[in-house]
Amino acid sequence: MEKRIAIAAPDRIAVARYGGLTVDAWRWIGTLALIAVAAALPFTLSKYHVFELTMVMIYAIAVLGLNILTGYNGQISLGHGGFFAAGAYTAAILMHRYGVPYWATIPPAGLICFVLGVLFGLPALRFEGPYLALVTVAMALATPQLLKYFDTWTGGQQGINLAKPVPAFGLDRDHWLYLLILVVLLVAIRVAANILHGRTGRALVAIRDHPIAAAAMGIDTARYKTLAFGTSTMFTGIAGALSAIVIGYVSPESYSLFLSISFLVGSAVGGIATIGGAIVGGFFIQFVPNLANDISDAAPWAIYGLAMLLFMYLMPHGVVGSLGPWFARLAQQIRPPGAAVGKSADEYKRWEA
Amino acid sequence: MRPVVMAGLSASSLVLAGTLALAAGQYGPGVSDTEIKIGNTMPYSGPASGYGAIGKAQASYFAMINDQGGINGRKINFISRDDGYSPPKTVEQVRKLVEEDQVLLLFQTLGTPPNLAIRDYLNDNKIPQLFVATGSDQWNNPKHYPWTMGWQPSYGTESRVYARYILKNLPDARIAVLYQNDDFGKDYLNGLRAELGDKAGKMIVATQSYETTDPTVDSQIVALQSSSANVLVTAAIPKFTTQAIRKAYDIGWRPTHFLNSVSTSVASVMKPAGVEKGVGIISAAFDKDPTDPQWQDTPEYGEWLAWMKKYNPSGNVRDAFNIYGYITAQTLVAVLTACGDDLTRDNVMKQAAGLHDLRLPMLLPGITISTGADDYAPIKQMQLQKFDGNTWKLFGEVISGN
Numbered sequence: 001m002e003k004r005i006a007i008a009a010p011d012r013i014a015v016a017r018y019g020g021l022t023v024d025a026w027r028w029i030g031t032l033a034l035i036a037v038a039a040a041l042p043f044t045l046s047k048y049h050v051f052e053l054t055m056v057m058i059y060a061i062a063v064l065g066l067n068i069l070t071g072y073n074g075q076i077s078l079g080h081g082g083f084f085a086a087g088a089y090t091a092a093i094l095m096h097r098y099g100v101p102y103w104a105t106i107p108p109a110g111l112i113c114f115v116l117g118v119l120f121g122l123p124a125l126r127f128e129g130p131y132l133a134l135v136t137v138a139m140a141l142a143t144p145q146l147l148k149y150f151d152t153w154t155g156g157q158q159g160i161n162l163a164k165p166v167p168a169f170g171l172d173r174d175h176w177l178y179l180l181i182l183v184v185l186l187v188a189i190r191v192a193a194n195i196l197h198g199r200t201g202r203a204l205v206a207i208r209d210h211p212i213a214a215a216a217m218g219i220d221t222a223r224y225k226t227l228a229f230g231t232s233t234m235f236t237g238i239a240g241a242l243s244a245i246v247i248g249y250v251s252p253e254s255y256s257l258f259l260s261i262s263f264l265v266g267s268a269v270g271g272i273a274t275i276g277g278a279i280v281g282g283f284f285i286q287f288v289p290n291l292a293n294d295i296s297d298a299a300p301w302a303i304y305g306l307a308m309l310l311f312m313y314l315m316p317h318g319v320v321g322s323l324g325p326w327f328a329r330l331a332q333q334i335r336p337p338g339a340a341v342g343k344s345a346d347e348y349k350r351w352e353a
Numbered sequence: 354m355r356p357v358v359m360a361g362l363s364a365s366s367l368v369l370a371g372t373l374a375l376a377a378g379q380y381g382p383g384v385s386d387t388e389i390k391i392g393n394t395m396p397y398s399g400p401a402s403g404y405g406a407i408g409k410a411q412a413s414y415f416a417m418i419n420d421q422g423g424i425n426g427r428k429i430n431f432i433s434r435d436d437g438y439s440p441p442k443t444v445e446q447v448r449k450l451v452e453e454d455q456v457l458l459l460f461q462t463l464g465t466p467p468n469l470a471i472r473d474y475l476n477d478n479k480i481p482q483l484f485v486a487t488g489s490d491q492w493n494n495p496k497h498y499p500w501t502m503g504w505q506p507s508y509g510t511e512s513r514v515y516a517r518y519i520l521k522n523l524p525d526a527r528i529a530v531l532y533q534n535d536d537f538g539k540d541y542l543n544g545l546r547a548e549l550g551d552k553a554g555k556m557i558v559a560t561q562s563y564e565t566t567d568p569t570v571d572s573q574i575v576a577l578q579s580s581s582a583n584v585l586v587t588a589a590i591p592k593f594t595t596q597a598i599r600k601a602y603d604i605g606w607r608p609t610h611f612l613n614s615v616s617t618s619v620a621s622v623m624k625p626a627g628v629e630k631g632v633g634i635i636s637a638a639f640d641k642d643p644t645d646p647q648w649q650d651t652p653e654y655g656e657w658l659a660w661m662k663k664y665n666p667s668g669n670v671r672d673a674f675n676i677y678g679y680i681t682a683q684t685l686v687a688v689l690t691a692c693g694d695d696l697t698r699d700n701v702m703k704q705a706a707g708l709h710d711l712r713l714p715m716l717l718p719g720i721t722i723s724t725g726a727d728d729y730a731p732i733k734q735m736q737l738q739k740f741d742g743n744t745w746k747l748f749g750e751v752i753s754g755n
Contacts, residue, residue, distance in 0.1 A: 048452040055445065145566050148535065157535045159440070159466055161473060247441045249470040254440045258399070293435055300435065301398060 038182055047174045051246075052286060054178045057185045058242045060282030063266045064192055064275065065235025070264070071273035072196055073228040074208030076129065079120075079136030081260030082143040083233040085250075087113050087240025092160045092250040093153060102165040102245045106184070106238055113237020114230045121229025125222055140260040144252035159251025162244065177246055184242065188235055192275055195231065204228055205273075236263075269311045271318025280319045284311075378694030381701070383430075383457035389689060389696060390430045391415075392450030394462045399437035404463050406668060407486060408433045410678025411461065413665035414686075424689045427696075432456060438463075440470035447471045451480055458483055458701055461504070461681050465489045465536075468501075476500045481701050483688070484681055484731065488615070490540045493730040495706070500698075502705055502729040504681060506639055508537060508588070508613070510754035512544030514637050514735045515586060515611045517752050519556075520549065523609060527558045529582035531573055531597055533589055534562035541588035541613060544754075558582050563593060574600040586611045591618065595626040602630035612636045614735075619644075623740060632742045637735040637752075640680055641715050644671050645744060653714035676715050683713050684722060684731065719751040730755065 018026060042050040062084055069075050090112050091105035120139070127135050147154045154160070167176035195201060206214040207221050215221050244250050266285040271277030292303035315322035383390030395408035415429040423429065432454055436443040443462065450456045458481035462468055465487040475482045476498050484504035485492055488511075492503030506514075519526050530545065532538030542560065546553040559580035561573035570593050577585065578601070585608040587597050594616035601610065610633070616622050617636045641648045648654045657679060661670055668675045689696070691704040708731065711722040722731045733755040738745040 046452065048448050051445070051448060055441075149564060149566065151535065157466070157537065159469060161469060164473070164477075243441065247444050247470065248473065249440055249444070249466075251440050251466040251469070253438055253464075253466045256399075256439065258437075258439075297397065297435075 035186065039179065042175045042178045047172070050174045050178050054174070054181055054246055055243075056279075056282040056286045057178075057181045058239050058246065058282070059263075059266060059285040060279045061181075061185055061188050061242070062236045062239035062263055063270065063281035063285070064188055064278035065232045065237075065239065066263050066267045067270075067272060067274065067278055068192060068196065068204075068235065069228050069232035070267060071271075071277075072201060072208065073204040073225060073232075075124065075225065075228065076133040076264075077136045077232070078133050078257075078260050078264060079139035079143075080233070080236045080263045081255050081257065082136075082139045083113050083117060083236045084240035084243070084259060084263075085143050085147065085255035086116055086233075087237030088244035088250050088255070089147065089154055089160075089240075090237070091241035091244045092162055095162055096160050097153075102162075103180070105245070106241050109241035110234045110238040113240070114234035116237075117233025118226050118230035120233070121226035124229060125225055136260075137257070140257045143255050147252040147255070155251075157252065159249060159254075162248045162250070164248060165245055181242055181246070184238065188238070189275055189278075192235070196275065200224070265308060267318075269308065269318055271321030271324070274318065274320040274324065276324075277318045277320035379697050379700070381457050381697040381699075382455045384427070384696040387427055388430050389424065389427050390432065390454060390456040391685070392447065392454065392456035392459045393431065393433040394436040394443050394446050394450075394459075394467060395433055396438035396463060397435040399439070401438035401464065404438075404486075404674065405435075406672055406674040407461070407463065407678040407681070410665055410668060410675045411682045413668070414660070414679055414682035417660055417664050418682075418686055424686060425693065429689075436467055438467060440466045443467035444470050444474070447474065451475075451478065457481075457696065458698065460484060460685050461486045463487070468492075472498060472501050479698060481698055481705065483701070483705055484684060486681070488540075489536065490544075493728070495727055495729045500702060502702075502724070502731070504684065504731050505677075506732050506735055506754060507730065508540035509544035509547070510730065510733055511614055511637055511735060512541040512586075512588070513548040513754035514737070514752045515635075516545050516548030517754070518635075518737060518749070519584060520552075523584060526556055526584040526609075527580070527582045528556050528584045528586060529559045529561075529577040529580055529608070530557060530586045531561050531563070531570060531577060531589060531593075532587075533593070534564055537590075538562065538588045541586070545586060548754075563589070565590070567593075569593075569600075570596050571600045573597075574606070575604060578604060578606040582608060584609045584611070587616075588613045589616060591616045591622045595622050598622075598626035598631050598634070602627070610634045614638060617738075617740075617745060619744065628740075628742050631740050634740045635737055636740075636745065637737050638745070638747070639717060639720050639732055639735050640673070640676050641717060642745065643673060643676055647747075657715055680713050680715050684708075684711070687711055687713075717747070717751070728755075 041053070062080065066077060066080050069077055087109040090109040094100040094105040094108060095102055124132055124135065148156050165173065165177065167173045203214070203219045203224050206217065206219060207224055211221055262285050266281030269284045270279065270281035288307050289300065289304055292300040292307065295303050393408060393411070395405050396402050397405040397408065412431050412433060415431045418424065419428045432450060434446040434450065436446050447459060450459065459475060460483050462471065462482065463486040468485045468487055472482065479500060482501040484502060486504065488505055488508050490507045490509040492501055493507070519528065530542055532542050546557070549556055559577050559582055561577050563570045563573055574597055585601065587594055587610065589597060594612060601608070612634055614636050623631045658670065661668055661675060665675065687708065688701065688705045692700050706724045706726050706729065708722050708724045713722065717736050720732065720734045720736070724731050734751045734753045736747050736751050737749050738747045
C-alpha cells in the first residue's frame with residue numbers, strides 16, 4: 001500500500017482535465033455509457049442474437065475465472081470444464097430435486113465450486129506447470145464419466161431437463177436472462193478487479209513470476225495458490241449454473257474435455273492476464289466455431305485452429321493484452337505533460353512468455 | 354353508411370383472400386411456392402462424427418428429389434448444422450434454425466441427449482421434431498410431446514422381438530441378461546420383462562450389469578454362467594459385446610446368445626471377438642445391410658447404388674448409415690408429399706401421424722412404416738438374423754415388437 005501512495009502522490013498535484021473533467025471522471029462516464037449500451041442492446045436485437053450474447057457473457061465469466069488462476073497466478077488448468085459442469089449440476093439438482101428457484105441456485109453453485117476448487121488446489125500445490133495441466137486434463141476427462149456413474153443424482157446419460165426460468169418485471173424470457181447475466185458479469189468483473197488490482201493480485205503475480213522470491217518476501221504461497229484455485233473455480237462454477245438455467249438441460253455430453261480446452265483458448269486469445277480479455281474470450285468461444293463452420297463444412301476445426309494461430313501470431317498477449325499497451329501509449333501521447341492516466345504500458349506487459 | 358361499405362369490402366376481400374390462399378396453398382414458416390425449408394442437426398465434428406454420414410446422405414437424397422422437380426413443385430432446402438453431439442450447441446443451432454432460418458420443421462436431429470435438450474422448446478413452440486435419430490424408448494409419447502416423433506425401432510421394441518421369439522421357440526429358456534447400467538441397457542431389460550409378463554420372474558434367472566468405465570465384463574459373464582442359464586441376452590455397446598462373446602466361448606458356455614443390434618458390426622465386433630466364437634448368435638434388423646450379397650442383385654439395391662454414385666460419391670457404399678439416411682429421407686418425402694399444398698406445421702404432424710403401411714425399398718421385405726394419432730413409433734417390426742461365421746443371415750418371419 002505504501003508504495004502505491006508514493007506513486008500516486010505526484011499525480012494528485014497536476015490532475016489533467018479533458019473538457020473540464022478528470023480522467024477518472026471520463027472513465028466513469030465511459031464505463032456507465034458502456035453498461036447503458038449493453039443493457040439497451042437486447043431490445044434492438046432478435047431473440048436469437050440476445051441468446052447468443054447471453055452465452056457470450058456466460059463464457060466470459062468462466063474465462064474470467066480461468067484468467068485469475070492461469071493468467072495472474074500461473075497455474076495452468078485444462079479442467080475448468082469440470083468445474084463448469086459442477087456448477088451446472090448443482091443448479092440443476094437444486095432446481096429439479098428440491099424445487100429451489102433458479103436465481104437462488106447461483107450462490108450455492110459458486111460456494112460448492114469454491115470448496116471443490118480449494119480441495120483440488122491442495123494437491124495441485126505439488127504440481128507445477130505442465131504437470132498441473134496434465135492432472136487437470138484427467139479431471140476434465142473424468143467429469144462425463146463421473147456424471148454418468150452417479151446417475152441417481154445426475155440422471156445419468158439422459159441428464160436433467162429443467163423448468164424454464166420465469167422472467168421478472170414482465171420482461172421477455174430471453175431479455176430477462178440477458179439482463180440477469182449482465183448483472184452477474186458486472187459483479188464478477190468488479191470482484192475480480194478488487195482482488196487482482198490490490199494486494200492479493202500483486203501477491204498472485206509475484207508467485208507466478210518468481211515463487212521463491214515471493215515466499216522470501218513473506219507471501220504465504222500455499223495459501224494464495226489454493227485460494228486462487230477456489231476463487232477461480234467459483235467464477236467458473238457460477239458460469240456453469242447460469243448456462244444450465246439458460247439452456248434448460250444438463251447432460252454429461254455437454255461437458256467434454258473440449259469445453260475445458262475452449263476456455264483456455266478463449267482465455268489466451270482475449271489476454272490471459274487481463275479482465276477485459278475474458279469478454280473477448282467469450283466472443284471467441286461462442287462465435288468462432290460457427291464462423292469456421294460457415295467458411296468450410298469439411299474442415300471447420302482447421303479453420304478454427306488457423307484463426308487461433310492468427311490471433312496468437314498477431315497478438316501474442318491476447319487481444320486485450322496486446323491492444324491495451326497500444327491504447328496506453330496513445331493516451332500518453334495525447335495527454336498534457338505532467339498528467340496521470342490509468343495503466344502504464346509496462347503494466348500490460350506482465351504476462352511475458 | 355360507411356360501416357356497411359366497410360363490412361361489404363372486408364367480406365369481399367375475405368373471399369378474395371380465401372381463393373388466393375386455396376390457389377397458393379396454406380403455408381407455415383419456411384414454405385413458399387418454390388421452397389420448403391427443413392432444419393437438422395448432426396455431429397459432423399467431435400467424437401460422434403461417424404454419424405455425420407447420415408446427414409450427408411439425407412442432403413444427397415434431397416438433392417436428387419430437387420433435380421427431379423422437388424415435392425409438388427417445391428424444392429427442399431435442407432439446412433443441416435453441426436452440433437458436435439453437445440446438447441448446449443444443439444439448443445443454439447436449433448434456435449438459429451427456427452428463429453433465424455425459419456424452417457418448417459426439424460428432421461432427424463441426432464442423439465438422445467441433444468434431442469432431450471430441444472424437445473421442450475420445440476413442443477412449446479409447436480414445431481415438428483420429426484423422426485428423431487435415436488433408439489431411446491421415450492419418443493413415442495404423443496400425449497405429452499405431440500410434436501416429437503421417433504423413427505427406428507426403439508431398444509425396448511427390439512427387446513420385445515427377442516422375447517416373442519423366445520416365448521414361441523424356446524419355452525424352457527432360462528434367461529441370463531448382461532446389460533449396460535444406464536437407460537440404454539435398462540430399456541432392453543425392461544422391454545424383455547414387459548414382454549415376458551408373468552413369466553419374467555421365472556424365466557429370467559440372472560442379470561448382471563456393467564459400467565462403461567469397467568475394464569471388462571469377464572466376471573459378469575462367469576457369474577451369469579453359474580446361474581445355469583441356457584439363453585444369454587447381451588445389451589451392450591460394441592467393446593463389451595466383443596468381450597462377452599469371447600469370454601462365454603472361452604469358458605465353454607454355449608447358450609443361445611442374443612445380441613442387441615447396436616453391436617452387430619462384423620468388422621468391429623464379430624471379427625475382434627473371433628468369428629468362430631460368434632457362430633449361431635442371433636440379432637435383429639429392420640433395414641437392408643449394404644454388404645449383404647443377397648440384396649446386391651435386386652433392383653432396389655441398384656437404385657440405391659446409382660443414387661450413391663451420382664449424388665453421394667464420397668460416401669462409403671459399405672456404410673449402413675447411407676442406407677439409414679436414404680430411408681429416413683424417403684420417409685420425410687412421403688410425409689411432405691402427403692401434405693399437398695397444406696404445408697402448415699399442424700398438417701405436417703397430422704400427415705406424419707397418418708402413415709399406413711408405407712413400404713420403402715431398403716427396408717427388409719415385409720417391414721412397413723405405420724403411425725397413428727396415438728402411435729408415434731413408425732417402425733415396430735424387425736426380422737431375426739443369425740451369424741454364420743461370415744455374415745448375418747436373416748431367418749424366420751418379420752416379428753412385431755409393439
